[in-house]
């Protein structure tokens with residue numbers, strides 16, 4: 001039996017495009033994900049976020065679910081195209097009003113709001129001008145962020161500027177599997193830099209307002225291990241680590257890019273003062289953790305001369321390995337290598353093939369997954385990491401980007417035909433963990 005420290009926060013996380021639906025309501029403008037998901041061949045079964053979990057209309061019930069579970073904090077994202085339909089200029093008050101109602105409902109339920117400002121839904125109007133490859137997008141982001149700060153101030157306890165800039169930059173601009181669907185490495189390097197610059201400029205805007213709230217960034221961190229002790233594998237793993245982790249950690253906490261990123265041409269987009277802005281001090285660090293990767297040297301790979309080995313052992317429905325120890329290691333790494341700021345695990349969770357049986361979902365694998373990752377958080381905490389909270393991805397089954405609706409990550413099962421919500425067994429387990437602030441081995 002292990003107990004969590006008194007101030008440790010148990011949360012759940014979602015993002016706007018993945019749950020809200022109502023894409024044409026109350027003046028919302030189109031985002032790159034509307035365009036991408038409506039482009040044939042881009043998402044599984046051509047699914048889109050048009051309706052998703054209809055959370056835009058059902059947020060009252062969803063907040064009640066969280067309250068029933070005893071959830072202490074809710075991490076959601078604010079949709080930029082609801083607030084500024086063209087990305088810049090005109091503010092759409094009706095869009096802000098939705099988040100106002102959501103925040104009020106959360107506060108009334110005693111749930112601390114944590115708001116992400118960018119969870120991948122760039123206004124399409126900005127994409128038409130180059131999106132994140134265009135430096136002006138960073139400025140537009142900071143201006144939109146400032147509109148949000150002005151409206152919600154300290155009613156949101158913690159703001160996250162950008163969610164996983166690695167995914168936005170690389171999946172969206174190099175691999176083409178996320179919006180905007182490019183496959184261009186030059187665009188990727190520029191987009192990555194401007195995402196980080198937008199982050200830094202938003203933090204500056206936040207500091208200019210003297211708010212009581214806190215601000216941070218969320219990176220997805222991967223635990224990278226060499227496939228063997230041979231020098232060529234350890235060197236390949238080091239290159240992979242630059243690509244997966246250091247690219248987005250070094251500039252934020254050390255005001256520099258790793259040399260290897262310089263070699264990819266980042267210098268052509270970095271202007272004097274950018275790295276100082278990107279490294280504007282934060283209040284906390286968000287870490288999303290899903291995977292460990294074993295890396296072997298592979299001369300055929302032109303970029304990194306490295307290959308990812310398929311995970312051995314247990315896998316989730318996404319095909320990702322289950323490696324809770326990797327979470328301990330990434331948390332320790334942030335603390336020992338980068339910053340002593342408090343850390344929140346802003347996403348952790350898994351998709352499994354859930355089956356609704358007589359009104360219940362016996363998702364033992366998810367419960368075991370969460371139990372082991374919470375145990376990892378405790379281990380990191382004992383090892384001296386200042387980890388203050390854990391947000392399960394996700395509250396609800398939702399639109400898993402290019403994978404569509406088939407990958408269910410929720411504590412709550414969503415029937416997409418009726419929009420009925422059913423608590424999975426893992427949700428009831430989480431409720432007990434939160435209630436007792438203790439992990440009991442189940443079964």
Ligand code: FCB
Nearest residue numbers: 015163164167220393400
């Ligand atoms: C993360 C994303 C989140 C969700 C999970 C499974 O990379 O931030 O939106 O898709 O993966």
